[in-house]
Structure formats: C-alpha cells, structure tokens
Amino acid sequence: MGLLKNFSLAATTALRHVSDDPVVLVLQLSRRLPAKIVQPAAKAVCKAMPSSTAPAALIAAHVAGDSNGLERRLESARANGVSGNRARxxxxxxxxxGQPEWADQFLPAAAGSARLPATVARRKWYDGDMSGAVAALAGQRGSLGRHHDRLAGELKTFSGWTPLLPSVHMVPVPGRVLHFLTNSLPHTASxxxxxxxxIMAAQRDAGWxxxxxxxxxxxxxxxxVLAEEQDVVDGITYQRLLPPRMAATAxxxxxxxxxxxxxxxxEFRPEVLHTTTHFANGLVVDAVARxxxxxxxxxxxxxxxxxxxSTRADAAKESQRYLEFQAREASVMNAASxxxxxxxxxxxxxVAAGIPAEKVLLAPNAVGGEFLGEPKNHVxxxxxxxxDPDLSYIGTVSSLVDYEGMDDLLDAFAILSPDFPKLRLLIVGSGTSAPSLQDQAKRLGLSNKVIFTGRVPRESTPIYHAALDIFVVPRKDLAVTRAVTPLKPVEALASARPVVASNLPALREIVEDNVNGRLSAADDPADLATVLSGLLTDPELRKRLGAVGRSRVLETRTWAANAAAYSAEYKKAVKLSLESRSGTHD
Structure with a gap:
C-alpha cells in the first residue's frame, strides 16, 4: 500500500509539472539521474546534432554544461527565424x-502558439512579477487555467495568507522536541x-x-519513489508526510x-516545535503551535x-517576489518564540528587519563526531x-552552484598550474554548475589535473578534507554570500587544514587572515592564485594556520555547545508559554 501511495503521489506530481513546465521537468529528471549516464547522453545528442536548433538539442547543450554551444544554437535559431511553438x-x-534576455528575443516570434500565455507567465515569474504572471493566465481554461490557479495559490502564500487550524487539547511530554524539516538524511546529503x-543527535545526547x-x-x-514512511539514521527518527495525493495549489x-x-x-506530544527557513515552514509550524x-x-x-x-539582475531586489518574501520572513520571525x-x-x-536583538540567538555551524577526533594525515x-600521495592538492567540498565561485577557482588553478606542475585541484560535490565547470576545465586544458568526484557519502567527507593541503571557499560577492556562513570550511578547520576564503563579512566570521587561514578578494582569480601560491610555498605556515584553526573550532564550534544553547532557550520558551496560559505572566 505504501508503494502504491508513493507511485500515485509521484505520478500526480509529474503530471502537474508536465502541464505547468515540461522543460523544467526534463531538466529536473536529468539532475535526479546519475551524472555518469546523463552527461554522456547529453553530449552524444549534441554531437549527433551539431548545428540543430531543435528543442532536444537546446536542452542537451544546457544539460551538458555547454553554455557556449547553447548560445550558439539560440543565435542560430533566432537568425533562422523560428516562430510559433518552436520559438516558445x-x-x-x-x-x-537562466538566460531571460534570450527568452525576450523569442517571445515576439511565438505569437500564435496556444501555450504562449504560460511562457509569458513564466517570464514574468522569473523576474519576480508574481501578479503579472497570474494576470497573464487570467481567463484561461484547461491546463492553462490550472496553471493560473497554481500560480495564484503560490502568490497567496507570499501575500499574507496563513493556514488555519482549530485549537486542540494536548498534554505535552516534557523533554520532547519535534523538528519540521525541508529535507533530510538519508535521501538528501546537503x-x-x-x-x-x-543538531538532533547532539540534542538526543543531551537528554531530549x-x-x-x-x-x-x-x-x-x-x-x-521507494521511500518508507519512516527512516532511522543514527538513532534519529525521520517521519514522512506522504499522502497519496497533494492538493493542487500551494x-x-x-x-x-x-x-x-x-x-x-x-501523536508525539512535544513541548516545543523547531523549524528552519524558509517562511513556508514557519507558517505551518506557527499554525500547529497555536x-x-x-x-x-x-x-x-x-x-x-x-x-x-543572486541569479538575477539587480532589479530583482525591487520585485514583488523579493519584497514580499522579505516581509513574510520578518512576520514569521516575529511570530516565533x-x-x-x-x-x-x-x-x-x-535585527535590521525589525526583530528585537534580544530575541535573536546564535547557533553557528559546528562539528562533532569524527571531526572531533585526530584528523588523518595527508598520506x-x-x-x-x-x-597520488606525492602530489599536492587544493580544493573544496561544496554544492556546485554559481554563487560558490568554482569558476573563479578553476581560473586561479589555471594561473597556478604552470608554476606548480605537481598541483591538483579536487572538487568534491554536485550541483547545477557541475557540467559547466567540467566544460571549463576542458577548455582550460586542465581535465587531467582537475578531479570532480561528484556527490560522496557524508561519512566520507572528513577524509576528503584531510586529503587537501588547502581548503578553498571562493564565493562570489553577493548579498547571500556576504551574510550566510557555510558549514564545510568549519569542518576543514576542524581537520587542521588552512582555509583560503573570499573576503566577505560572513566568511570573516570563520577565517581570520593569517591566523587560521587567508582571505582573498572575491571575484578575482588572480588574487586568489597569489594567496594560494604563498601558502603552497610555505608548508610551515600551512601547518601553523591549520593547528590554530582546529583548536579554535573545538573551543567554540561544537554541536554539543549548540545543543546546550537550544536547550536553554526551549526551557525558557516553555516556561513563558505555561505562565502565559496560566495567567501568571506579566
């Protein structure tokens, strides 16, 4: 019965994508399948159709990471005057x-395509004009009408709508906490x-x-599709909400x-609920908590x-989506204890968004488990x-997305490579940028010196950290990277490896220049190469920076310390809640 329910859920989800955006569905499927199958297949299509502007050839070029090839094909399609459904x-x-300027060139030629309103809506949605996207589909029937309803439903969640639940009597069990998560192990290794x-393992160890x-x-x-309704990982239970069918709108x-x-x-009877960004999780948990x-x-x-x-023009920050997204986040933060x-x-x-400073507490990215033990040596x-233990390795363990700046790391490696013939670049992880990065390495003539591992099991990451001489965090200078501190460099420091990071505010909270690593200018491969060169020629400095980094992480950034902070705040929140309900709180 569980499998039948899962297949029903998967089928209805796929059909909805086919109706709304079949191109995105194809791309999502390509990312779910093993890269060792998808990449050769996409490249084979490109080779078999070297000058084709057919949709299959355009998609194959994108999936293969051949950005130049995709642009060449789009230019050819425009020059050849494609029209109607082909243009759409x-x-x-x-x-x-992610090339809206090309979409703008094809949309006028798509006049007459029955599904043009859906593409116009997608174009507006891309820019954050959510109301405009909904209006583009107004009055449509059939699948386009259902698409309208789905966009309208999502707009509602951004615009003040909240789920409503009746009050229910429950006697909480002291010491129980329920976490509501977007994704989890073992199915997602992010x-x-x-x-x-x-966090949950540390809380369990602390008695929760x-x-x-x-x-x-x-x-x-x-x-x-074969997922169970419950997984247990290292003693932590993950419960799934898997109905046979999901409602049609957000x-x-x-x-x-x-x-x-x-x-x-x-059923569980927790005394406190805990959830994470983004606001959709907060709205649901707030309703349940109330x-x-x-x-x-x-x-x-x-x-x-x-x-x-970060993936759009500067005007995106003035868009309806961005402004309402920020407003909803602020409202959710205000509602939380x-x-x-x-x-x-x-x-x-x-705090700048209006949340009282005393309400905002820190729980930094941290380490535990194997990272607390003595790290393995390079050999x-x-x-x-x-x-090869006789070579030198720089690299990273990261999600491969544009803002991580892996293209800058590849360009820096190209500068370093002639002077360091025994140097290799190790990139551990997967993501949407992987195909284009592999194509970049090929164009730079570095395919034999750059190692892309793809996604690796989470239990393997400590050994990849230990294999590196230098861990690199070449993030782009964007609002999101200036604010958000990543986890992996903290693990690298715990592994006694020096970290070279972009000189951004969030990364300066982790890396102190010439103390536990080095900082380099963001978006500047030449400066990154210079900083890396200085460390590569000074093994004693690398050793000193690594030792200080490990010592500091073990003193200030452990999951056990975070669990203690959560515990104290949970108890405070529960006490205040009880006082409020009993009328004894001022």
Missing part, C-alpha cells in the same frame, strides 16, 4: 537556463540535512527526545501540510530571497582515496 519552446529553454542531523518530520511529499517528490498544500503535521504532533498552545523556534539558515535574487541564526552578520540582517587520506 526556445524561450522556455532559455528561461530554464549541508542543510547534515546540520539538522547533527527528538522526532524529525519532513515536508509534505518529501522525499517522493524528489524522485525517491496554499491548499500548505493547509494540508499543517493538518498532517498537527496529527504527527498529537493549535496546540506550545512554543516554537525558528532557525534562520539562509536568506533565501537573496539566494533567489525565539530566532536562531548562524552568525553575527546574519543576526545584524535579522593516509590520499592513499585511502586512491590519490
């Missing part, structure tokens, strides 16, 4: 590839999932009874999610409005990974 599909593919797991509940439809919606799904989470909470009369805390792990805006965040820079941003780590 070209616009859709350009939008999916920094988000790892941080959540580390912990339950994690993941968002409605996860992980079936990300392709894990507001209705959020209401459905709140009702499902309420049922899970009534229904049960218990407190909840909100953990701000990122500034997702800025993450969205307390707010936790990763660092001082993020706290300053939260041991490299031998285990099958790397």
């Amino acid at each position: 599909l070209a616009a859709d593919i350009a939008l999916a590839a 920094g988000y999932a790892q941080r959540s797991h580390s 009874d912990v339950l994690a509940v993941t968002r409605l439809g996860y992980p079936v919606q990300v392709g894990k 507001d209705a799904r959020m209401q459905q999610e709140a009702e499902e989470l309420l049922r899970a909470a009534l 229904a049960l009369g218990i407190p909840w805390v909100y953990e701000v792990r990122g500034q997702l409005a800025d993450t969205w805006a 307390s707010v936790f965040t990763l660092g001082e820079t993020m706290k300053d941003s939260i 041991q780590a490299r031998s285990t990974l099958g790397l």
Whole structure:
C-alpha cells in the first residue's frame, strides 16, 4: 500500500509539472539521474546534432554544461527565424537556463502558439512579477487555467495568507522536541540535512527526545519513489508526510501540510516545535503551535530571497517576489518564540528587519563526531582515496552552484598550474554548475589535473578534507554570500587544514587572515592564485594556520555547545508559554 501511495503521489506530481513546465521537468529528471549516464547522453545528442536548433538539442547543450554551444544554437535559431511553438519552446529553454534576455528575443516570434500565455507567465515569474504572471493566465481554461490557479495559490502564500487550524487539547511530554524539516538524511546529503542531523543527535545526547518530520511529499517528490514512511539514521527518527495525493495549489498544500503535521504532533506530544527557513515552514509550524498552545523556534539558515535574487539582475531586489518574501520572513520571525541564526552578520540582517536583538540567538555551524577526533594525515587520506600521495592538492567540498565561485577557482588553478606542475585541484560535490565547470576545465586544458568526484557519502567527507593541503571557499560577492556562513570550511578547520576564503563579512566570521587561514578578494582569480601560491610555498605556515584553526573550532564550534544553547532557550520558551496560559505572566 505504501508503494502504491508513493507511485500515485509521484505520478500526480509529474503530471502537474508536465502541464505547468515540461522543460523544467526534463531538466529536473536529468539532475535526479546519475551524472555518469546523463552527461554522456547529453553530449552524444549534441554531437549527433551539431548545428540543430531543435528543442532536444537546446536542452542537451544546457544539460551538458555547454553554455557556449547553447548560445550558439539560440543565435542560430533566432537568425533562422523560428516562430510559433518552436520559438516558445526556445524561450522556455532559455528561461530554464537562466538566460531571460534570450527568452525576450523569442517571445515576439511565438505569437500564435496556444501555450504562449504560460511562457509569458513564466517570464514574468522569473523576474519576480508574481501578479503579472497570474494576470497573464487570467481567463484561461484547461491546463492553462490550472496553471493560473497554481500560480495564484503560490502568490497567496507570499501575500499574507496563513493556514488555519482549530485549537486542540494536548498534554505535552516534557523533554520532547519535534523538528519540521525541508529535507533530510538519508535521501538528501546537503549541508542543510547534515546540520539538522547533527543538531538532533547532539540534542538526543543531551537528554531530549527528538522526532524529525519532513515536508509534505518529501522525499517522493524528489524522485525517491521507494521511500518508507519512516527512516532511522543514527538513532534519529525521520517521519514522512506522504499522502497519496497533494492538493493542487500551494496554499491548499500548505493547509494540508499543517493538518498532517498537527496529527504527527498529537501523536508525539512535544513541548516545543523547531523549524528552519524558509517562511513556508514557519507558517505551518506557527499554525500547529497555536493549535496546540506550545512554543516554537525558528532557525534562520539562509536568506533565501537573496539566494533567489543572486541569479538575477539587480532589479530583482525591487520585485514583488523579493519584497514580499522579505516581509513574510520578518512576520514569521516575529511570530516565533525565539530566532536562531548562524552568525553575527546574519543576526545584524535579522535585527535590521525589525526583530528585537534580544530575541535573536546564535547557533553557528559546528562539528562533532569524527571531526572531533585526530584528523588523518595527508598520506593516509590520499592513499585511502586512491590519490597520488606525492602530489599536492587544493580544493573544496561544496554544492556546485554559481554563487560558490568554482569558476573563479578553476581560473586561479589555471594561473597556478604552470608554476606548480605537481598541483591538483579536487572538487568534491554536485550541483547545477557541475557540467559547466567540467566544460571549463576542458577548455582550460586542465581535465587531467582537475578531479570532480561528484556527490560522496557524508561519512566520507572528513577524509576528503584531510586529503587537501588547502581548503578553498571562493564565493562570489553577493548579498547571500556576504551574510550566510557555510558549514564545510568549519569542518576543514576542524581537520587542521588552512582555509583560503573570499573576503566577505560572513566568511570573516570563520577565517581570520593569517591566523587560521587567508582571505582573498572575491571575484578575482588572480588574487586568489597569489594567496594560494604563498601558502603552497610555505608548508610551515600551512601547518601553523591549520593547528590554530582546529583548536579554535573545538573551543567554540561544537554541536554539543549548540545543543546546550537550544536547550536553554526551549526551557525558557516553555516556561513563558505555561505562565502565559496560566495567567501568571506579566
């Protein structure tokens, strides 16, 4: 029955994507399948159709990471005067590839295509003009009408709508906390999932009874059709909300999610709820907490409005989506009993949004488990990974997305390579930028010196850290990277490896120049190469910086310390809640 329910859920989700945006569905499927299958297939299509402007060839060029090839094909399509549905599909593919200026060139030629209103809506939605996107589909029927309803439902969640639940009597069990999560282990190995797991494991070790509940439809919606309704990882229970069918619009799904989470909470009977960005999680948990009369805390792990805006022109920060996103985040933070965040820079941003400073507490990215033990030396780590121990390695463990700046790291490595013939670049991780980065390495003539591992099991990351001479965080200078402190460099410091990071406020909270690492100018491969060169020629400095980095992390950044901070705040929130309900609180 569970499998039938999952297949029903997956099928209805896929059909909705086919109706709304088939191009995005194809791209999402390409990212879910193994890269060792998808990449050769995409490159084979490009080779077999070297000058084609057919939609399949455009998609293949994008999936293969051949940005130059995609642009060449789009230019050819424009020059050849494609029109009607072919022009509309070209616009859709350009939008999916993050090239709205190309979409704008094809849209006028798409007049007459029956599905043109959907592409116009996508174009407006891309810019953050949510009301304009909804208006573009007004009066449509059939699948376009359903698309209108879905966009209108999402706009409602940004514009003040909240799920509503009746009050329910529940006697909480002291010492129980329920975490509501966007994703989790073992199905997602992101920094988000790892941080959540580390927090809950530390809380369990501190005596809390912990339950994690993941968002409605996860992980079936990300392709894990065989998922069970419950997973237990290292003693932490992850409960799934997997109905056979999800409501058709975002507001209705959020209401459905709140009702499902309420049922899970009534069964577990926590005394406090804990959730994380973004605001959709907060709205659902706030509704459940109000229904049960218990407190909840909100953990701000990122500034997702800025993450969205980072892939768009500066005007995105004046868009409806951005402004309403920020307003909803502020309202959720105000509703929570307390707010936790990763660092001082993020706290300053939260306070600037109108949240009282005394309500905002720090729970920085931290380490535990194997990172607390003595790290392996380079030779041991490299031998285990099958790397030549006689070579030198710089690199990173990261999600491969544009704002991480891996293209700048590749350019810096190209500058270094002639002077350091035994140097290799190790890039551990996966993400949407992986194909274009591999293509860049090929164009630079460095394919034999750059190692892309793809995604690796989370338990393997300590040994990859240990294999490196220098860990690099080459983040771009964007609002999101100036504010958000990543997890992986903290783990690198715990591994006694010096960190070279972009000179950005959030990263300066982790890396102190010439103390535990070095800072380099963001978006400047030449300066990054200069800083790396100085460390590569000074092994004693690398050793000293690494030793200081490890010592500081073990003193100030452990999950056990964070668990103690959460525990104190939970108890305070529960006490205030009880006093408020009994009428004894002033």
